Structure formats: structure tokens, C-alpha cells
Amino acid sequence: MTQATAKAQSSVTAGEPGLRLRDVCKSFGSVAALQPTSFDVPAGTLCSLLGPSGCGKTTTLRIVAGFELPDAGQVLIRGEDRTYDPPQRRKLGMVFQNYSLFPHMTVAQNVAFGLRMARVNRAETEARTRRMLDIVHLPQHADRYPHQLSGGQQQRVALARSLVTEPSMLLLDEPLGALDKNLREQMQFEIRQLQREIGITTLLVTHDQEEALTMSDMIVVMDRGRILQTGSPAEVYEHPRTRFVSEFLGTSNIIACTVAGAEEGGLRLRLPGDEGSSGFFVADVPVRPVGSTVLVAIRPEHLRIVPAGEAGPSEPRATVSGHVFRGATHVFQLQRPGLDRPLMAYRQITGPVGETALPVGAEVGLSWLPGTARLLEDEPLREDAA
Amino acid sequence: MTAAAATSGRRSRRALGAGLWPVLPAVIFLLLFFLLPLAENGLQSLYVPDAAGKLVFSLDYYARLFTDGYYLGVLGRTIWVSLLATVICILIGYPVAFFMVRHAGRWNGLMIFLLVAPLLTSIIMRTFGWNVILARNGVLNSTLISLGLIERPLRLLQDPSAVIIGLVHVLVPFMVISIAAVLKGIDTRLEEAAELLGASRWRTFREITLPLSLDGIATGAIVVFMLANGSFLTMLLLGGGSVVTLPLLIYQQFLLVQNLGFAAAMGNVLLVLAVISLFLQLRLIRRDGGAS
Amino acid sequence: MTATASWRRLERRLPTLLLLAFVLIFFAFLLAPIVFVVLVSFGDSEIIAFPVTSYSLRWYHRLLEYRPLLDSLWFSLKLAGASAVLAALFGVPAALALARSRSGLADLVSTFLLAPLSIPMILLGIALLYKLSAIGLGISFTSLLIAHTVVSIPYVVRTVVAVYRGIGRNYEEAAAILGASRRQIFTYVTLPLIGSGIFSGMLFAVLISLDNLSLSLFFGSAQTNTLPVVMLSYLQNQFDPAIAAIGTVQMVIALVALLLIERTVGLKFMSSPS
Numbered sequence: 001m002t003q004a005t006a007k008a009q010s011s012v013t014a015g016e017p018g019l020r021l022r023d024v025c026k027s028f029g030s031v032a033a034l035q036p037t038s039f040d041v042p043a044g045t046l047c048s049l050l051g052p053s054g055c056g057k058t059t060t061l062r063i064v065a066g067f068e069l070p071d072a073g074q075v076l077i078r079g080e081d082r083t084y085d086p087p088q089r090r091k092l093g094m095v096f097q098n099y100s101l102f103p104h105m106t107v108a109q110n111v112a113f114g115l116r117m118a119r120v121n122r123a124e125t126e127a128r129t130r131r132m133l134d135i136v137h138l139p140q141h142a143d144r145y146p147h148q149l150s151g152g153q154q155q156r157v158a159l160a161r162s163l164v165t166e167p168s169m170l171l172l173d174e175p176l177g178a179l180d181k182n183l184r185e186q187m188q189f190e191i192r193q194l195q196r197e198i199g200i201t202t203l204l205v206t207h208d209q210e211e212a213l214t215m216s217d218m219i220v221v222m223d224r225g226r227i228l229q230t231g232s233p234a235e236v237y238e239h240p241r242t243r244f245v246s247e248f249l250g251t252s253n254i255i256a257c258t259v260a261g262a263e264e265g266g267l268r269l270r271l272p273g274d275e276g277s278s279g280f281f282v283a284d285v286p287v288r289p290v291g292s293t294v295l296v297a298i299r300p301e302h303l304r305i306v307p308a309g310e311a312g313p314s315e316p317r318a319t320v321s322g323h324v325f326r327g328a329t330h331v332f333q334l335q336r337p338g339l340d341r342p343l344m345a346y347r348q349i350t351g352p353v354g355e356t357a358l359p360v361g362a363e364v365g366l367s368w369l370p371g372t373a374r375l376l377e378d379e380p381l382r383e384d385a386a
Numbered sequence: 387m388t389a390a391a392a393t394s395g396r397r398s399r400r401a402l403g404a405g406l407w408p409v410l411p412a413v414i415f416l417l418l419f420f421l422l423p424l425a426e427n428g429l430q431s432l433y434v435p436d437a438a439g440k441l442v443f444s445l446d447y448y449a450r451l452f453t454d455g456y457y458l459g460v461l462g463r464t465i466w467v468s469l470l471a472t473v474i475c476i477l478i479g480y481p482v483a484f485f486m487v488r489h490a491g492r493w494n495g496l497m498i499f500l501l502v503a504p505l506l507t508s509i510i511m512r513t514f515g516w517n518v519i520l521a522r523n524g525v526l527n528s529t530l531i532s533l534g535l536i537e538r539p540l541r542l543l544q545d546p547s548a549v550i551i552g553l554v555h556v557l558v559p560f561m562v563i564s565i566a567a568v569l570k571g572i573d574t575r576l577e578e579a580a581e582l583l584g585a586s587r588w589r590t591f592r593e594i595t596l597p598l599s600l601d602g603i604a605t606g607a608i609v610v611f612m613l614a615n616g617s618f619l620t621m622l623l624l625g626g627g628s629v630v631t632l633p634l635l636i637y638q639q640f641l642l643v644q645n646l647g648f649a650a651a652m653g654n655v656l657l658v659l660a661v662i663s664l665f666l667q668l669r670l671i672r673r674d675g676g677a678s
Numbered sequence: 679m680t681a682t683a684s685w686r687r688l689e690r691r692l693p694t695l696l697l698l699a700f701v702l703i704f705f706a707f708l709l710a711p712i713v714f715v716v717l718v719s720f721g722d723s724e725i726i727a728f729p730v731t732s733y734s735l736r737w738y739h740r741l742l743e744y745r746p747l748l749d750s751l752w753f754s755l756k757l758a759g760a761s762a763v764l765a766a767l768f769g770v771p772a773a774l775a776l777a778r779s780r781s782g783l784a785d786l787v788s789t790f791l792l793a794p795l796s797i798p799m800i801l802l803g804i805a806l807l808y809k810l811s812a813i814g815l816g817i818s819f820t821s822l823l824i825a826h827t828v829v830s831i832p833y834v835v836r837t838v839v840a841v842y843r844g845i846g847r848n849y850e851e852a853a854a855i856l857g858a859s860r861r862q863i864f865t866y867v868t869l870p871l872i873g874s875g876i877f878s879g880m881l882f883a884v885l886i887s888l889d890n891l892s893l894s895l896f897f898g899s900a901q902t903n904t905l906p907v908v909m910l911s912y913l914q915n916q917f918d919p920a921i922a923a924i925g926t927v928q929m930v931i932a933l934v935a936l937l938l939i940e941r942t943v944g945l946k947f948m949s950s951p952s
Contacts, residue, residue, distance in 0.1 A: 406776075406781070408772055409775050413772070413790065420828050421790075424801070482704050500708065510909045510910060510921075511711075519710060559708070616799060616801075649804055653800065660796055
């Protein structure tokens, strides 16, 4: 397919999502790897499937790629039903976890492979291969073999190989897992930039929440074969609906609170062991019966702690039980009667380190901005109820 | 304390150079009873009895082997039969190895067992088994007759094809195991990557799987060729004189003619073939070591 | 829609199904001779004919009457056992030294120790017969023992090197840090860890020795006939199911040994030819 027709086609199907899954499900034997799952990835955007191993993200990717057939449901790529097409006919690009570069072929041969399969003529194959290697900054490595390259270079070759055929979609299967931290951050940036430039719909599978947050337009959080939440990185991070999501993306303090009363537009909640106080307000949540227990998530960076002496009289108190210095922040562990698990709080270091430190054993006052505490949908477990 | 540490440090450093002394008994034993006999055997083949029965230095035996049409034929047939058996083993063994590695799943253990079990039954018993199957009144003929496909028993034994069947049967497990070992190391994602890039299943096999498993084929081929080269029992029991190879001739020279010198000379020709195979095998192993 | 789906499923499975059929035929081919020999051994008729009409144990009785077959089996077992022990005495120390050495010399030595596997047995047999006759051993149990040990050493070395390398250095280093002496390390750590490797290497050596016709052929006499030699000469004189019966007995012995190996270290050490 030439570039011109590709563009024509994408304009015809403008508005179609780049990828649409409709009630796709899959089980292996008696194990349901994927419950009926539906989501859309808007054309040209990068969507992450995020979750722990065994959550169904890899199965989903393999169904999109055509390596597995779904038990039921539909896979639409650019509006076309591809559910039962073999991988060869789907015109996808994919970067595998370990890059899967063909060890017996040079870099150039690897990149040219897809063009050769599509019977693109020799001159064009060479030209496109060279151009692609330029794009990934590896023009001088064309005649090397994969094992002669560093991890980051192999990664770039894999990317070049998957993009040179101008696929309708790009699949990334934990593409950065094998790289060390600095290189990973650099590659995240590079891949994201390239993806935006080309404007290719991309599905990224990862278990690394940081990767998902930095790279995606949209995150699909999965667990045990189900989608838990879908949304932009900021949405999912700021408004986790369930305990799993709030703990998988970043760190959260999960606290079982009592409903003290319903007010206009929200609920008034009370921390355990804080029966006398007026509690705190959570806006925009469904009504729950007074006296019932609900789960609330507060991010450690949202918990503000000050020495008890400087704290307001109504602020709940806690005791510092542990402290770790982490460069840009202090991390405090706080104990509070009525709480089984210690709370985590971060304190930004703005001046000399000692200024913001608090000794273990110190009593502090706790507060947080209205709107940073989130009511979770899960029912509290017995162990959460103090 | 520090003195002791220094001593042990020195000792361990010395051990790096001299730590091989435990190999000495084995090496001496094999020098005496392996290398030396082979060397003397080599010498022996160079001495031919003259008219008076005295041994004199001569290349007579080798001259006979490489000029006499009969012996050249035997030499050629030895190599040809081994090559043919090797090629058939590759063609049969590859799909089986592929299935074992890619599709057998939990049956893999059973398949390995079934593959190895025949290797541990007596080779005479297996050859006898082919006798039972291929004989005039054997399994195959009686089945074919009772099915009405043939009227009179076919002559299947005492025939080159019986020899090839017998050889392939004995040697194909080595081929399967060699190929499977290499196939197991090939990441299936390489094949998936090729398919996603538009390669058909067959193309994927030809461009990715086959080239990457050539080492396994080569290793298996060398082993099979070497073993086929050295075997005479199959020729003796299934060929009935229709396929005379070098080892069979050695056996006959030794037991019937008692011409030890000539048998030694033929043995040395066989040895040259074996050494070439061994050399190829070592080259392969070195290359593997370098690549990884 | 569903038609496409089921067609796609079939299309995807078809090559695998064809392959499966091929594999089944392959195993039928591989096992057929053995199965028929076992069937024949339980047959009742004088001649070997199919189908086997009535079954009996008469050929197993025949084994008890015609002593050479069973005697040679016993002789072969003794020979195989003795050569395996000898091979372990030579091979295990060598293997332990080689497994931990990286010098070029060690490469050369291990190639040499494995070389007997790559030499045509029939040549080795002739050469050894010369040599051993020259030093006065001639045709004897000792000669056979030496010949079989030469071939058994590679099996022991190969298996023990593989097992010892697989274990790595960590356990021994842990023991050393905990204060164990070299001898204590060997007795309490190394030996228990490689014990199964030694055992399976010896078992392989035994099985190979039991079936080694080419080597034993040249040392045959009334007192020193191994099982394969007797089987061959029996087969050349008469063609009756007694040979099937003794083959079956030997197979059962081999199968038991194989199961023992499978239980101890698995079959993977059979596989690599190097």
C-alpha cells in the first residue's frame, strides 16, 4: 500500500477508532484469561494496557495481533473486522519484549524483512530501509548483526522493523523491560515522539505504571482478565475508582472511614478513632447510609503533616514511626490509633534537608486538601474495618 | 590468619594451572588402551607379508583399497549408504523434533521416553524385529496378502532397501534429539515477528526456523553419518550380502580370512572418515560457543 | 461470520494435525520391530509366522535349557557392571577437574576423553585385540574389561561434567565460608549433589556395554562370550523365537534402568551428542 492510499483510507474512515474491541473473550482450557472486554483506542493515540502479570493484557495484545483467536467477540482495526484474519494479513507492526530480532540477519535485513515479504521492489526496499534507519539514528549499523548491538540499539532496530512497512497499528509488548533505568526513560521519550510524528495508533502492554503514565494518551487498567478502569493517565491517577487501581498506579493510603452524615453534593466522613471530630468532606460521591464503613484513598503526596504544635486543633493526630530520606522528599511512616496499617506521607524538601525532617516519635497533625481524598467503590474488607 | 590466607591464595592460584592432575589416570588409561592401539594399528596396516611370510613395509593394502574396483566400490557404497541414511533421517526426524518442541506439551516426556527406549534395546533385537516384519512370511507380507493387495509374498529382505530401513530405524532417534535440542532454543516470538511482518507460515519456516535450526541438523547429521559408517550388523542381518560396506568387509576379513593387516588398513580408512566427522563436529561446537 | 471463524480455526490447526499424523506413523515405525519381537517371544510355534495364533512361555523355557544365552547375559552384566565402576573411578575425578577448568588444555583433554565415542567400534576392537594380545592378555575377561572401560569413560565424563557444571560454584563456596575443609566440602556438598549424575553416567555405560557387539566380537571364546556375540551366532545358525525371548529379557532390564535414570536425573543427558 502506498502512502497516498493509506492517507486516503484514513480520511475515509475518519472518526473511526484506530482499534475497537467488542466483547472479546478468551479462555485457555478452564482458565478464563480474558472476560468479555470492550474498549476503543482513538486513531493516532497511544493506549496502554496496564496490569500485573496474568491480568489478561498480553492475551488481549495477542488477540489483536492474531496469534490467538478469541472465543467470541470482534476485533476491528480502522473499522475493518480483523477478528479472524491471520497475523500476516493484519498489516501490524510489533515490538516484542526481547525485540525478537532475527539473529541470522543483519540490521538492514531485519528492517527490510517486512518489505521483502510484501514483494516491494529492491530499490524501494533499500531506500525505505535506509530512511527508517536514519529515523532511529542507526544508519551506520546497517551491516551489523543484532548480537553486536547494545540493548538500546536493538530496541531501535525493532522499532524500525515494525514501522518500515507503514503498518496500520503498532503493538508494543513490554518493549522497555530489558533496558536499564536511564535508557528506559530516554527510549520512552523517543518512542512517544516517533509515535506522535507518525500518528500511528499504538497499543502498549506494560506492567510498569510509570511507563504507562508517561507514555500514554489513554490507560486501560486490567486485573484478572477484566478491565477495571479506562481513562487518561491523569484521570486514572487522580480518580482511581477501586482499591486495586489506586494501589497499582502510584502509592495510596487506604483508610476505612465511617460515614458521619450526608451533605449537599457529598458525604461527611470520619477517620477511625476520631469519633468526636466533625470529620472531613468528600464531594461528588454517591450517597451511602450514615454509620456505614467506606474506603477512602489518599495519596502520600497529598497528606500534609506539620508538628503537632503548629497544627490546627481539629486536625487528626498521628505519630511518626519511621522515616526515609529519598532525595527530593522525606518519606514518613505514621501510626495512628484505630489504624491497622501505618500511613505513608511525603514531604517535599524545599530547603536544607534538616529543616523539613521530623524525628521518629514526634506527634504531628494530618491534613489534606479538599478533593484529594477519594471514595473507592470497593466494599471494605473485614481487615480494613478497625 | 593472614599468613594462612596468603598460603591458600597461593595454593588456589597454583591450582588454576595444575588443577587438572585428576585427569591423569583417565588420560593415561586412554593413551595406553585407546590411542596407542590405534597408532599401532596404523603401523600394522603398513606391513605386508612378503613371499617368505616376513613382514615388510609396504603400502600394498592401501593400494589395493584405492585401485581395485571392488574395494573402491565398497568404499563408495559405505559413504553412499551412510549419506542416504543421514538424509532420510533428517527428512523424517525434523518434523518429529518440531512436533515435540512446539506441540507435544505434556506429552513431551512420553515422546522422549519412546524415542530413547529403542536405543536401549539390543540392536540385534531391533534388527531381528525387522526380519520378523520383512520376511517372506513376515508381518508385512501376511498383512498385504490378507488385504488382497498382493498374491505372492514380496522379497523385502536381503535387499538394500531393508538395510536403509534398518539403519534409519536405529539412527533416527539421534537426529530427532539433536534437532529438538536446537529447536527448543529458538524463541517462538521470532516466528511470530515474521508472521506479523507478512511472512506466510511456510515462508516463516524457510526464512526463520530452518536457518536457525541448521546447527541441530548438522550435529545430528554428523552423529548419524558417523554411526552409519561404523555399523555392519544391519548390513549383515538385513542386507544378506546385497550391501557390502567397509565395516562388513572388515568383519568378514577378520572372521573368515583372518587377514589382520588388511582389516587394519580398512579400519584406518574408516577412521579417517570418523576423524573428519569429529573435526566437523568440533568446529560446530566452537562456533556455537563463539556465538553465545 | 461463524463460518469464517471455524474455517480459520481449522486452517490454523490443519498443519498441526497433519504433523500429528506423521508423528504417530513415525512412532509406529519406531516401535513396530520391538513390539513384534515381544509378540513373537510369547508365541508357541517353531517358526516365526504371523499372526501369532497361540501364546506360551516355551521360548523362555528354552532360554533355561539352552544355557549359552542366559550365561552370556550374566557374563555381559558382570562385564558391564565392572567396566562402569572402573570408568567411574577414572572418569569422575577427571570430570570434576574438567568441569571447573577453563584452560585450553582442559578443552583438549575433554575432547580426548570423549573421543572413543567417535571412533568406529569395529576398528577399536581390532586395534585393542592386537595390543592386548601383544602384552599377553589375549582373549580374557580382563581384555574385555579394558575394552569396555575405554568406551564407558566418555559416558561417565560427559554426564558428570554436565551435572557438575549445572550445579555451579555457589554451594561449594557457601560451604567454604561456613568453614568446611576441602574434604568436607567434597563429602558433604559436592558428592551428594553429583551423585545422581555419576549414577546415571554409569547406567548409560552399562546399557551401552550390554549392547556393544562390535567391541566384544573379537574377544569371543567359550568363556568370554558376551550376550550380543552369542545372540548373533545363534541367529546365524538357527532362526527361532528364543532370540526374541532373550531380547525381551534384555529390554526389560534396560527399561528398568531407564526408569531409574528418569527418576534420578532425567533423560536430558542422553540427548546432547557432544
